[in-house]
Amino acid sequence: MTRTSFNTKVVHHKMSQAQIQNSKSTPIYQTSAFTFKDLDHMESYYKGESPYLYSREKNPNTDELGMTVANLEEAEAGVATSSGMSAILAGILSVAKAGDHIVAAEDLYGGTHKLITKELQTFGIEVSMVSFTDTDKIRGYIKDNTKLLYTESISNPFLRVENLQQLVELANEFGVKTMVDNTFATPYLLQPYTSGVDLVVHSGTKYIGGHSDVTCGVLVGGEELIQKATEKVVTLGSNLSPFEAWLTQRGAKTLGLRMKQQSDNAHKLAQTLSDNRFVKQVYYPEFVSDKGHGAIVTIELDHQIDIETFFRSLGWIKIAPTLAGVETTVSYPVRTSHRALSEAERENIGINDFVIRLSIGIEDSEDIIAQFEQCIAHSIK
Numbered sequence: 370m371t372r373t374s375f376n377t378k379v380v381h382h383k384m385s386q387a388q389i390q391n392s393k394s395t396p397i398y399q400t401s402a403f404t405f406k407d408l409d410h411m412e413s414y415y416k417g418e419s420p421y422l423y424s425r426e427k428n429p430n431t432d433e434l435g436m437t438v439a440n441l442e443e444a445e446a447g448v449a450t451s452s453g454m455s456a457i458l459a460g461i462l463s464v465a466k467a468g469d470h471i472v473a474a475e476d477l478y479g480g481t482h483k484l485i486t487k488e489l490q491t492f493g494i495e496v497s498m499v500s501f502t503d504t505d506k507i508r509g510y511i512k513d514n515t516k517l518l519y520t521e522s523i524s525n526p527f528l529r530v531e532n533l534q535q536l537v538e539l540a541n542e543f544g545v546k547t548m549v550d551n552t553f554a555t556p557y558l559l560q561p562y563t564s565g566v567d568l569v570v571h572s573g574t575k576y577i578g579g580h581s582d583v584t585c586g587v588l589v590g591g592e593e594l595i596q597k598a599t600e601k602v603v604t605l606g607s608n609l610s611p612f613e614a615w616l617t618q619r620g621a622k623t624l625g626l627r628m629k630q631q632s633d634n635a636h637k638l639a640q641t642l643s644d645n646r647f648v649k650q651v652y653y654p655e656f657v658s659d660k661g662h663g664a665i666v667t668i669e670l671d672h673q674i675d676i677e678t679f680f681r682s683l684g685w686i687k688i689a690p691t692l693a694g695v696e697t698t699v700s701y702p703v704r705t706s707h708r709a710l711s712e713a714e715r716e717n718i719g720i721n722d723f724v725i726r727l728s729i730g731i732e733d734s735e736d737i738i739a740q741f742e743q744c745i746a747h748s749i750k
C-alpha cells in the first residue's frame with residue numbers, strides 16, 4: 370500500500386466492508402454512481418449480473434420504494450420518480466407515441482389536465498377529454514389509434530369514484546391500455562391493478578410519503594410496461610433522489626395506520642358538515658372500500674359565507690396547496706390545483722369560488738369538527 374498524503378487520504382477514506390453493519394433501517398445510498406473493482410466487474414453490470422452503475426438509472430433506495438408500492442398494489446414492478454407529474458408522463462409515454470390518441474377523464478387534477486391537454490400535443494399525441502361518468506360516452510371517442518384510457522380512481526376535487534371494472538372491460542373490448550391515478554385512494558383502500566388496470570400511478574408526495582416533506586411519484590404495473598416507463602425516466606432524467614426515496618419509504622410504513630385514522634376522521638367530519646346549513650354541499654364518497662372512503666372532504670359553502678373570512682378563521686388548520694399530510698389542511702381549488710384551467714373549464718366540472726377541499730389529518734376527530742364548525746360560524750356575512 371503506497372503512503373498517501375492529506376488530500377488523497379481524506380478523499381479515499383471509507384468504511385471497510387467488515388465495518389458495514391446489519392442496519393435495522395435501509396441505509397441511504399446517497400451516491401450518484403457505483404464503483405467497480407475491475408473492467409470485468411463493470412462488464413457484469415451490462416450483462417445484468419450486478420445491479421447498479423449510475424443512480425439516474427437505478428439506485429437501491431428508489432428500487433426499494435418502487436417495489437414497496439408495487440407490492441402494496443399487488444403489481445409486478447414499480448418505478449419511483451421525481452414527482453407525481455413525471456410518473457404520469459413516463460406512464461403515458463410508455464404506452465403512447467406521436468400519432469397515437471388517448472382518452473382521458475375531464476375531471477382530473479389540474480396539473481394532469483394541463484399535462485394532457487397542453488404538453489402531450491408537443492409529443493404529437495392526440496387527446497380527448499371526456500366525462501367518464503358514462504362508459505358509452507367514452508366508447509364513442511375510442512378510435513383506431515387510441516392507445517390509452519386515463520383516469521383517477523377518486524377524482525379531484527369532487528371525489529367521484531371511478532368504476533374500474535367497467536373501464537377495464539371497455540378497454541379490453543378495444544385492446545387499449547388503462548392507467549389510473551390512485552393517489553387519493555392509496556393501495557390501502559383500492560388496488561386498481563388487481564381489477565385489471567395496466568398502470569397505476571401515485572403522487573408519492575401525498576399519502577405514500579404522508580409527511581409533506583418530499584416530492585415524488587411512483588408508477589406500478591406489469592414488468593414490460595414498467596421497463597418501458599423506466600427507460601423514459603432514465604432518458605428524461607426524472608429519477609428520484611435516494612434521500613427522498615428513503616423518506617418516502619419511511620413514510621409508507623405507516624400508510625395503513627394513517628389512512629385508517631384519516632379516513633375515519635374525514636367520514637365523521639363529512640357527516641357533521643352535511644347537517645350544517647351554511648354548507649351547501651358536501652362531497653364525500655359513499656363507498657370506496659370496506660376499510661374506509663378516503664380522507665378528503667370537499668365542500669361548497671353557502672353564499673352567506675365570506676370566503677376571505679373563512680380562510681382567516683381556520684385557527685390551527687393551515688391553508689396549503691396540497692393534501693394528504695398528517696395535519697388537517699384546506700386548499701382552494703380555484704386559486705391552486707385548478708388555477709391552470711380556464712373559467713369555462715372550471716365551470717364545466719363544477720368548481721366555483723365557494724368550493725373548498727379539506728384534507729383531513731390524524732388529529733382527534735372532535736378537535737377537527739369543532740375547529741371547522743367554529744370557522745364557519747365566524748364567517749357568516
Ligand SMILES: Cc1ncc(COP(=O)(O)O)c(C=O)c1O
Binds near residue numbers: 454525584
Ligand atoms: C391526484 C394527483 N395526481 C398527481 C399529482 C401531481 O403530483 P406531484 O405534485 O407529486 O407531481 C397531484 C398533485 O396534487 C394530485 O393531486
